[in-house]
Amino acid sequence: MRLPQAQAAVLEAASATESRTVEELAAALDESPTTVTRAAFELADAGLVAIEEEAAESVSLTDEGERYREEGLPEVRLYRAAIDAGADEEPVPMGELLGRAGLDGPAVNIALSNFARKGYGRIESGAVAATPDADPDADEEAAALDALAAGGDAPEDAVEELERRGLVRREEGTVRSVTLTDEGVTGLMEGVEVADAVGAVTADLLTSGEWRDAEFAAYNVEADAETIYGGREHILRRTANRVKDVLVGMGFQEMEGPHVDADFWINDALFMPQDHPARTHWDRFALSDPRRIDDLPEDLIERVRRAHLEGVGDDGEGYHSPWDEEFARALALRGHTTSLSMRYLSGEAVGDLEPPQRYFSVEKVYRNDTLDATHLLEFFQIEGWVMAEGLSVRDLMGTFTEFYSRFGITDIRFKPHYNPYTEPSFELFGRHPETGEIIEIGNSGIFRPEVLEPLGVDCDVMAWGLALERLLMLTYGFEDIRDVHGTLCDLDLLRSVEVMH
Numbered sequence: 448m449r450l451p452q453a454q455a456a457v458l459e460a461a462s463a464t465e466s467r468t469v470e471e472l473a474a475a476l477d478e479s480p481t482t483v484t485r486a487a488f489e490l491a492d493a494g495l496v497a498i499e500e501e502a503a504e505s506v507s508l509t510d511e512g513e514r515y516r517e518e519g520l521p522e523v524r525l526y527r528a529a530i531d532a533g534a535d536e537e538p539v540p541m542g543e544l545l546g547r548a549g550l551d552g553p554a555v556n557i558a559l560s561n562f563a564r565k566g567y568g569r570i571e572s573g574a575v576a577a578t579p580d581a582d583p584d585a586d587e588e589a590a591a592l593d594a595l596a597a598g599g600d601a602p603e604d605a606v607e608e609l610e611r612r613g614l615v616r617r618e619e620g621t622v623r624s625v626t627l628t629d630e631g632v633t634g635l636m637e638g639v640e641v642a643d644a645v646g647a648v649t650a651d652l653l654t655s656g657e658w659r660d661a662e663f664a665a666y667n668v669e670a671d672a673e674t675i676y677g678g679r680e681h682i683l684r685r686t687a688n689r690v691k692d693v694l695v696g697m698g699f700q701e702m703e704g705p706h707v708d709a710d711f712w713i714n715d716a717l718f719m720p721q722d723h724p725a726r727t728h729w730d731r732f733a734l735s736d737p738r739r740i741d742d743l744p745e746d747l748i749e750r751v752r753r754a755h756l757e758g759v760g761d762d763g764e765g766y767h768s769p770w771d772e773e774f775a776r777a778l779a780l781r782g783h784t785t786s787l788s789m790r791y792l793s794g795e796a797v798g799d800l801e802p803p804q805r806y807f808s809v810e811k812v813y814r815n816d817t818l819d820a821t822h823l824l825e826f827f828q829i830e831g832w833v834m835a836e837g838l839s840v841r842d843l844m845g846t847f848t849e850f851y852s853r854f855g856i857t858d859i860r861f862k863p864h865y866n867p868y869t870e871p872s873f874e875l876f877g878r879h880p881e882t883g884e885i886i887e888i889g890n891s892g893i894f895r896p897e898v899l900e901p902l903g904v905d906c907d908v909m910a911w912g913l914a915l916e917r918l919l920m921l922t923y924g925f926e927d928i929r930d931v932h933g934t935l936c937d938l939d940l941l942r943s944v945e946v947m948h
């Protein structure tokens with residue numbers, strides 16, 4: 448029988464009467480467990496060995512656990528310092544003991560919370576009274592740390608406590624044991640010849656031309672292998688791209704524009720009065736340097752100013768409140784991408800547009816919100832608008848129904864709403880697939896004449912801002928947006944979440 452080197456070695460090292468683990472074989476053969484595992488699976492495929500698998504749990508020390516194993520658990524160090532200072536007879540001020548025990552930073556709280564729990568003593572009004580006959584040498588958690596570090600076992604309740612404290616971590620693994628089958632024994636008796644099968648193509652093999660005569664080992668695609676995570680497009684980016692594809696498919700063109708913009712484009716062009724509470728309570732992220740925009744179309748400034756002061760049309764009223772150009776020139780991170788819609792509708796971005804037109808963007812916006820499961824300080828907005836003659840709310844609803852149905856969402860709901868820049872306005876809601884909760888997914892409406900006339904648009908424009916992250920929640924069932932985005936994100940989830948097309 449001819450076998451590649453690793454397989455021949457494993458076959459010879461295996462026994463018919465005693466199963467040997469992959470780790471034992473690897474140590475005996477001075478090979479890596481990966482090589483032995485692979486060879487064992489190939490031998491098993493050929494019927495020469497049997498592999499038995501057993502789920503096994505291993506417990507290892509975290510960096511913090513390792514540190515305490517070397518330096519002593521903080522509560523034990525506090526107890527020893529307390530005994531040294533005579534705290535078993537008379538309480539000693541805490542500050543003094545912390546210095547003696549060499550404890551500072553987070554270790555102080557850790558020492559204090561475990562000290563009393565383990566019966567090392569009491570802490571009252573800033574002084575420590577130590578239990579005279581406590582035995583720090585018999586500390587079960589310290590003993591467990593030592594035992595686990597040495598590869599041994601420790602009592603379950605000690606391990607649980609250490610795990611709770613973040614000093615050890617449990618890992619699930621599989622232990623594989625190999626035994627020779629009858630066929631394997633026969634094969635061995637008949638004699639095994641080592642074939643020079645090549646396991647991996649090297650640059651040498653290729654340049655020397657040796658690959659022409661080499662015998663290549665077959666791949667075993669069923670063998671267990673270490674998981675290697677390659678780079679991968681983030682689910683949010685992937686969903687953003689999918690949204691773009693859907694909108695392009697619906698006849699929309701993409702807008703682009705600055706993340707930092709003048710309040711003029713973010714608010715004033717939208718007929719948001721300068722003294723509107725939203726312009727302060729929206730908590731904008733203002734820029735201090737540069738502070739203002741220089742480049743604004745003078746004639747548009749004038750038309751917007753007049754719309755704010757006097758209104759638009761015969762029965763227009765306006766706000767009759769002061770309008771300050773400098774206030775409009777202030778720069779901030781955009782709180783919505785409707786600033787882009789203003790730049791495009793005004794002709795500032797790509798020149799004057801004739802109806803019909805459809806535009807969208809899927810871009811970041813910034814709001815000083817309080818972080819929670821459904822709010823981030825920055826998120827992606829799916830902005831969009833349609834410019835055409837004779838648009839109605841029916842068109843708006845139809846567009847959303849069409850858009851969301853492309854993502855399998857067929858039960859969106861509408862609620863009348865108020866925006867200073869649209870009339871009528873609607874908020875959109877969808878049902879969370881896991882919790883069943885109705886969540887807000889967007890805001891929309893038909894732009895008022897006070898917005899459109901200064902921009903020089905004389906037909907209807909319906910528009911919206913939808914939250915990409917909420918769409919993600921509805922399509923994937925995420926419950927906490929922080930699992931997907933930001934420093935608390937769940938890497939395992941991001942690595943393994945399935946792609947939806």
Ligand SMILES: N[C@@H](Cc1ccccc1)C(=O)O
Nearest residue numbers: 783785890891892910911912
């Ligand atoms: N700017 C609105 C969305 C919107 C855009 C356009 C028209 C109506 C509403 C928001 O951020 O909530």
